[in-house]
Amino acid sequence: MLKMNKVNPILFLFLIFLFAVSCNEKGAKSDASKNHSAKDESGNFRKLGDEQWHLGNYQEALNYFTKAYKKVKASGDEKETATLLNNLGLVHWRLENNTAALECYTESAALAEKNGMQRLLGLILKEQRNFEEAFIQNNEAIRLFKEINKPHDLATAYNNQGQIYRYSGAYDEALKFYLLSLEQCEKINDLEGKAVAYQNLSTVYAKQGKKEKALDAARKCLKISYKTKSKVRINEGLYELSHNFDRFKMPDSALYYFKKHNEIEKSLMKANQSKILSQFQANLGIEVKNLRIKNLQNEKEIANDRFMFVGACVMIALLVSAFCIYRYLSIIKFRKKQLEAELETSKQIIQIKEDDLRTYIIDLTDKNNIISKLQEPDKEPRDIEDEVNELLEQKIFTDDGWDKFKKRFSEIYPDFFKRIKQSNIPVTEAEIRILVLMTLKLNGNEMANSLGISPQSVRACKMRLKKKLQVNDYESVENYLDYIFS
DSSP states (O other): OHHHHHHHHHHHHHHHHHHHHHHHHHHHHHHHHHHHHHHHHHHHHHHHHHHHHHHTOHHHHHHHHHHHHHHHHHHTOHHHHHHHHHHHHHHHHHTTOHHHHHHHHHHHHHHHHHTTOHHHHHHHHHHTTOHHHHHHHHHHHHHHHHHHTOHHHHHHHHHHHHHHHHHTTOHHHHHHHHHHHHHHHHHHTOHHHHHHHHHHHHHHHHHTTOHHHHHHHHHHHHHHHHHHTOHHHHHHHHHHHHHHHHHTTOHHHHHHHHHHHHHHHHHHHHHHHHHHHHHHHHHHHHHHHHHHHHHHHHHHHHHHHHHHHHHHHHHHHHHHHHHHHHHHHHHHHHHHHHHHHHHHHHHHHHHHHHHHHHHHHHHHHHHHHHHHHHTSTTOOHHHHHHHHHHHHTSOOOSHHHHHHHHHHHHHHSTTHHHHHHHTTOOOOHHHHHHHHHHHTTOOHHHHHHHHTSOHHHHHHHHHHHHHHHHHTTOSSHHHHHHHHHO
């Protein structure tokens, strides 16, 4: 019994281990079963998408490829995801949604490069016109498909290589690879591949100006396209034949095949546009409904906010009115103070003018007395100097005062102003006053007091006068005064 008790725990652990292994195997089988189921489901969607693509029902093809893409992406199969993204890019391109097509191509190229899918990567790079990179990838794809003996994929790779050469303008090399693609398609009787190869051959022959070969290849393309029962392939075959007839100046035949091409093109567009229009109308109806709901909500919010808005407007109006009244009263008060200050200033100016007038009358009387004495014939030089000194004690504040002062000065020095005029130097009236006062031997401060200006103004006037005289060959103002009295 003891022996059995010792063995039982070991046996128990062993049974637990077996149970865990069994559960893991069942889980692995379950996951594998789920992945297999998802793969089968995505394969079915992809097959349906291919069928709709060949029939020209691009919108339906987009729906099926989208469903397949979601299933495959959830399973984590990156290679299948890359392929489906490429298919989605082609459909978006057909539906003229170039932005979505470019996004699909870019993501598909990243996955293809990551997983070594040379053929797909070369195809995408070719669509993006990256010929150099596409050429390298496609060569690797050709080598790989030759090695594993995949005629269908090899034919596609040859066709892609021809497209790369054709888009880059190397038509002879393009022709070589299109023929190799046709050869591989004939081995496995791939009708669609042959139709594509003949269409590309027709295009290259036409570019080279080989009329008969171009038309023959286009006819074979159309004939095989009818066998495939693919509207897309038939449409492209009719367009190729019409385009070649037009290029080789055969308008009747070109018009005949163009009409057929146009009929199929319209049927394809009608089928796709009707589905797009239905979806657009459904989306538009939902948007209209949502807009109505939103408008009702906005109206309710506006009604709730209206009272507050009106109240706020009234409050703002009252504040603005109060501010305007306060501003107006402030302006009136300021203007009143300003007028009072101006009135006081005017009174002071009047008082000063009255004082100046009294002083001027007294000065004028004294000046007249001095002039009268100067005019007496028995005057001696000493007396004239004394009278000049008395004259200098008077102020020259106004133009009228200057005129009278100038008149009295000319009586003492009759040739002074005449000599200034004869010198032909454009001396201003202010500079003449400075010359007169310098003749009377006044310094700067005395001149300023006599003229009622600042000493700085006197100095500035003297400097201007000096520069003007130097231009006329006088070294200083004193030299000029010597000339006047010479």
